[in-house]
Amino acid sequence: MATLDVNVARVESHSPLWVDRGLLEKLPSLIQSARYSSIVVVADTGAVKARDRVCTALGIPHSRVLSVQGGEAQKNTEGLMRLWEFFVEQNLDRRSLVITVGGGATSDLVGFAAATYMRGIAFINIPTTLLAQVDASIGGKAGINFHGVKNLLGSIAQPAGIVIDIDTLETLPERELRSGFAEIVKHGLIADRDYFDTVTSKRCTAWSADEMVALVHRSCEIKKRVVESDEREQGPRKTLNFGHSIGHAVESFSLAHGPSLTHGEAISIGMYGEAYISHRIGKISAADLSTIDQGLRAAGLPTRLPTPIPTAELRSLISRDKKNVGGHVKWSLLDRIGSAVFDIVVPEELIVEVLSAIQPGAQSL
Numbered sequence: 001m002a003t004l005d006v007n008v009a010r011v012e013s014h015s016p017l018w019v020d021r022g023l024l025e026k027l028p029s030l031i032q033s034a035r036y037s038s039i040v041v042v043a044d045t046g047a048v049k050a051r052d053r054v055c056t057a058l059g060i061p062h063s064r065v066l067s068v069q070g071g072e073a074q075k076n077t078e079g080l081m082r083l084w085e086f087f088v089e090q091n092l093d094r095r096s097l098v099i100t101v102g103g104g105a106t107s108d109l110v111g112f113a114a115a116t117y118m119r120g121i122a123f124i125n126i127p128t129t130l131l132a133q134v135d136a137s138i139g140g141k142a143g144i145n146f147h148g149v150k151n152l153l154g155s156i157a158q159p160a161g162i163v164i165d166i167d168t169l170e171t172l173p174e175r176e177l178r179s180g181f182a183e184i185v186k187h188g189l190i191a192d193r194d195y196f197d198t199v200t201s202k203r204c205t206a207w208s209a210d211e212m213v214a215l216v217h218r219s220c221e222i223k224k225r226v227v228e229s230d231e232r233e234q235g236p237r238k239t240l241n242f243g244h245s246i247g248h249a250v251e252s253f254s255l256a257h258g259p260s261l262t263h264g265e266a267i268s269i270g271m272y273g274e275a276y277i278s279h280r281i282g283k284i285s286a287a288d289l290s291t292i293d294q295g296l297r298a299a300g301l302p303t304r305l306p307t308p309i310p311t312a313e314l315r316s317l318i319s320r321d322k323k324n325v326g327g328h329v330k331w332s333l334l335d336r337i338g339s340a341v342f343d344i345v346v347p348e349e350l351i352v353e354v355l356s357a358i359q360p361g362a363q364s365l
């Protein structure tokens with residue numbers, strides 16, 4: 001079993017992280033359940049099998065389990081109220097533990113509820129989508145959507161533990177697996193050239209569960225290292241946003257107008273676009289850009305839009321990104337494959353150019 005510790009500056013923020021198969025049955029010893037005055041489980045409706053394994057392992061009765069609909073629809077104030085009410089009904093106190101089982105939307109919602117209930121009670125993430133395993137469950141960010149803006153309200157509080165059982169991915173639809181894999185490729189691009197070469201060596205659906213243990217572990221290690229160096233995203237944590245300035249714009253447009261793209265599909269197109277910018281400002285070579293384009297495709301990820309999106313629409317969505325400060329888009333870009341830089345300002349003409357370069361059928365440079 002592979003283990004990691006996520007240590008951010010604050011002393012109380014020590015989050016052990018475990019990655020393996022068959023881990024849920026070992027929960028009682030991993031999380032030292034006797035330390036808590038009571039334990040409740042909040043489970044994603046998409047992760048029923050994992051929920052049942054968790055409850056059996058810890059002897060948690062149905063009365064202490066709340067099911068929440070997986071996905072974005074629950075990440076709002078109503079969803080949050082329901083959780084706070086459940087915590088009150090269950091008489092949770094400052095020594096209680098909330099276990100979250102599910103995808104990133106569920107861990108975002110439940111993490112925020114736990115971080116705010118009694119000014120913060122312990123929670124443990126058991127992520128059951130690949131995206132949640134390599135990204136959303138690590139780093140302590142949680143939140144809900146508000147006024148049509150994604151993750152507008154939120155908290156940063158580190159989980160008391162992160163338990164990643166790769167077997168939970170068995171039931172995950174292929175498209176969701178691909179979505180999480182885009183973040184894995186991102187980790188290679190921003191932090192580890194060899195890892196990028198490995199994860200783009202075959203289609204992302206071709207990895208066995210045992211091989212996935214190693215990949216997820218490496219990705220967690222990369223994300224953990226970045227988060228530890230900068231919990232509140234003042235500096236290096238911004239490199240994790242590589243691909244996301246364009247990616248979020250593409251994702252927002254596709255959600256509003258279709259055809260819908262997963263987060264990972266949008267981010268994959270965004271990574272190609274932002275690698276293109278990295279090349280055009282002289283940070284990476286044309287050969288590197290082509291390696292990235294081909295690598296993403298070899299993993300089964302898109303690098304161009306499936307249907308055209310007007311560049312003006314994308315440009316205006318990029319301007320509205322939450323990451324902008326004082327009206328400026330600050331880009332996280334590559335300075336080589338395996339290393340990223342942040343807070344880069346890009347000329348306006350180049351932003352317009354790249355938005356053409358990601359249109360369907362656009363040729364690489």
Ligand SMILES: NC(=O)c1ccc[n+]([C@@H]2O[C@H](COP(=O)([O-])OP(=O)(O)OC[C@H]3O[C@@H](n4cnc5c(N)ncnc54)[C@H](O)[C@@H]3O)[C@@H](O)[C@H]2O)c1
Pocket residue numbers: 044045046047050069070071072075102103104105106108128129130131132135136137138139140141142143151168169170171172173176179263
């Ligand atoms: N907090 C962070 O740092 C952070 C980072 C990245 C993403 N996020 C958030 O994560 C969310 C996306 O996460 P996601 O991709 O996991 O999506 P998700 O949580 O919406 O889950 C996707 C779907 O998979 C289902 N599901 C979950 N586990 C399953 C399983 N084992 N088998 C079958 N189906 C399963 C869910 O019910 C849902 O329908 C977004 O809301 C995003 O904002 C947060």
Ligand SMILES: [Zn+2]
Pocket residue numbers: 135183244263267
């Ligand atoms: Zn992402």
